[in-house]
Amino acid sequence: MLKPKRISVFTGHYGSGKTEVSVNYAIWLRETMKKDVALIDMDIVNPFFRSSDAADMLAAHGVRLIASVFAGSAVENPSLPPEINSVFDDGECFAVFDVGGGDDGAVPLGRYRSRFCAEDYDMFFVLNERRPMTHSADGAIEEFYDLERASGLKYTGIINNTHLKGLTTARNILDGYSLAEEVSKRCGLPICFSSGTPDVLEGLPDGFTGERFPLKLRVT
């Protein structure tokens, strides 16, 4: 069973699936914890494909979206909305941070380092074994430490979100799990869950004991 902390941060390489996982995780939190949930679109690197694209879906599920006023407007402005501070000030709500891709994307986390460190947070390394840069354990570990360095924060767990978009198979998730195990061994952190669309997760063999997190809703 997942034991969510009040603050969870999703980071990883471009295409690891951070946004897909963050949006589903925020909605899952809202449904299971019965508390206020905020999703923070913290992508200042790429103006395309971000959690703000899911604004209507999030609103329909009662999740508050915090995003730059420029998000989705086709104006590139790497600004952070002051409203982000509210999730630290309000000690009750759950907050999900969807961070931009790569080490450049992780840089703005440093702005809130003291606030993250003031409480017990989760920061996840979202891993997609089908991305060339994180295909090998060496590549994934390099990315892992680059992101930690850029964010100024320490990871607490790994998420296996291996996928090939619509062509994903259970085999891909199993390969991703093997890679996540190797990364887990080398960095000493647990694999929190393997995520995928419900139909793909159903195809996993009975012997697969890892935690599963279904991505019921599609953002992109």
Add this chain to the structure above:
Amino acid sequence: MAEKFLMKGNEAVAEAAIRSGCRYFFGYPITPQTELAAYMAKNMPKRGGVFLQAESEIAAINMVYGAAGAGARAMTGSSSPGISLKQEGISYIAGADLPCVIVNMARGGPGLGSIQGSQADYFQATKGGGHGDYHMLVFAPNSVQELVDMTARAFDKADEYRMPAMILGDGMLGQMMEPVEFFEPTEPDALPKKEWATDGTGMKRKKNIINSLYLESEILERLNIERYERYKRICEKEPLFEEINTEDAEIIIAAYGMSARIAASAADALRSEGVRVGIIRPITLWPFPSEIFARRAAYVKAFLCVEMSMGQMVEDVRLAVEGKCPVYFYGRTGGMTVEPDAVYKEVKRILELKTAGGI
């Protein structure tokens, strides 16, 4: 079958270039192309290559000029306003008969324009852009996989014909992620030797000279005529296109790149209603696949050219069709995307005109 990886269009071009033996990338970041430069920055040093963020687009294209002159496979990439800046260098490279690959992940223009995908750089890519009598090979893929395949082809054909080649995508294609397969990498040393390159005489041969300045007009004219004889061979041998359902078509949609994917959705909907619609998708924009349009014009009622521009390729379609049937145009501009429903309606509208004797 090769393994499939998930890649962004921009990254896929970069990986395909490295696997084609390109070890020199000179660029300057611009949305929506930046991931190409970012991928090169991370990977070139690991693969024995050079990534250099130049001080400007103009510097970058002239670095490509130098590397190409020395016989290396070199690439630069940008998006529309940055490609405009490179035009002087492109003309020099064409004038010096050098191979290289230039990537344009085009965005809305003119001017600084917008950052959303656009196809308004067709004229610039196919009709010169820079000054003088020259052409570039222009490849216009419509998927991340085709970006990979055409990048490899662009390097090969640029070398074969000693001329610059362009990959003309758009912001959407550069940003989208799709599963792709890669070909086995080629090491630069395994590529055919370029006898004309300025890579050192070793005191064993005469000097090679890379130049585009010819003050004697007779010589410049002769060189231009020779180049155009090469272009003529290219126009005969190298046009690439895809045809869908044209055998029985009464109307054919002409579209390339992302517009062709959108047009294909509209065509599927129309076919399911029994409308006999086909698609011709040029994959090379120069050389333009004129011949297939001329052949199909013999029996279709009309063409509809669909572009994310105010209408540029439509002129080449009209030239190819030579007035045998009407060529209509539908487009969106400024970074706006053509929608399948609008194409569907436009086809219906044209066919109704025809039934009413209106064409």
